[in-house]
Amino acid sequence: MPKAKIDSTSSPQSGGSSVSRTPVKINNTSTPVWYKVLMFGFMLLGLGWLLVNYIAGPKIPLMVDLNAWNYVIGFGLFIVGLLMTMGWR
Numbered sequence: 001m002p003k004a005k006i007d008s009t010s011s012p013q014s015g016g017s018s019v020s021r022t023p024v025k026i027n028n029t030s031t032p033v034w035y036k037v038l039m040f041g042f043m044l045l046g047l048g049w050l051l052v053n054y055i056a057g058p059k060i061p062l063m064v065d066l067n068a069w070n071y072v073i074g075f076g077l078f079i080v081g082l083l084m085t086m087g088w089r
Contacts, residue, residue, distance in 0.1 A: 031088050039084040046078030 053070040057063040063070055 029089055035084070036088065039081050039088065041081070042077050042084065043081030046074045046076065046081065049077060050074035 049070065052060070053063055053074060057070065066073070
């Protein structure tokens with residue numbers, strides 16, 4: 001596809017449009033470290049909860065009492081961590 005020609009006679013004084021080709025630096029809006037730690041912490045805690053439930057669930061009284069709620073807790077923690085990834089830059 002042919003490139004558009006840039007007219008060197010057009011200038012802001014003559015009423016033409018000026019095209020700036022200098023790169024503009026965007027503000028450094030990186031995610032804070034605490035946010036990343038919390039995000040990965042939720043995901044690992046949810047995964048850990050599910051693994052412990054599968055491996056040693058019948059031997060832990062709290063997990064026996066929670067029964068099927070263990071899945072809600074584990075997947076809930078994991079999903080909270082995944083939802084937090086949308087705010088990660």
